[in-house]
Amino acid sequence: EAQVTQNPRYLITVTGKKLTVTCSQNMNHEYMSWYRQDPGLGLRQIYYSMNVEVTDKGDVPEGYKVSRKEKRNFPLILESPSPNQTSLYFCASRNLAGGNEQFFGPGTRLTVL
């Protein structure tokens, strides 16, 4: 089944404790992206990647890092999480060569205390 998976789905952590949210897709998509969704602010892009070893900042990259060492994986790293990073996070991927449909992972609800 074609899908985007994220782990963990739910995470409660404390300020300053480094964490990684994994994202993996099995559709051989070049493009991958991370968003955060907050009430009243909609989906905002954090980082994106057009291919392996190519990453770029989105609209709200501060406090986040990403890497793209393999085509299928695009982890999101919070080196020192803060309470304002409490949010619902979505990973997404799509094929740049074909249509524009973007496939989203199921989301990760993160709470930083």
Place this chain on the structure above:
Amino acid sequence: RKEVEQDPGPFNVPEGATVAFNCTYSNSASQSFFWYRQDCRKEPKLLMSVYSSGNEDGRFTAQLNRASQYISLLIRDSKLSDSATYLCVVNIRNAGNMLTFGGGTRLMVKP
């Protein structure tokens, strides 16, 4: 001003009603347009693309007006299962192939 703007709603309508949402975009270099649907606490999923000539998919009709820079979604004969948030999405040419999402319009269909 947001790049993609939508009325957040909620739109409360009875079953069987026809409801329409509009979305405006500010960047005239916008190239592709979509409607996504997001159920509560779930991920967004593509509902339909929006073509220049307008397009229909069952009870759903999407229209694009490039001159006025807005797109619309019309839902006929609303079902309870149509209750969701509808996201307007724009792909801006030369913007790193990024999709820009509107804040969403919440629809609640009541029995």
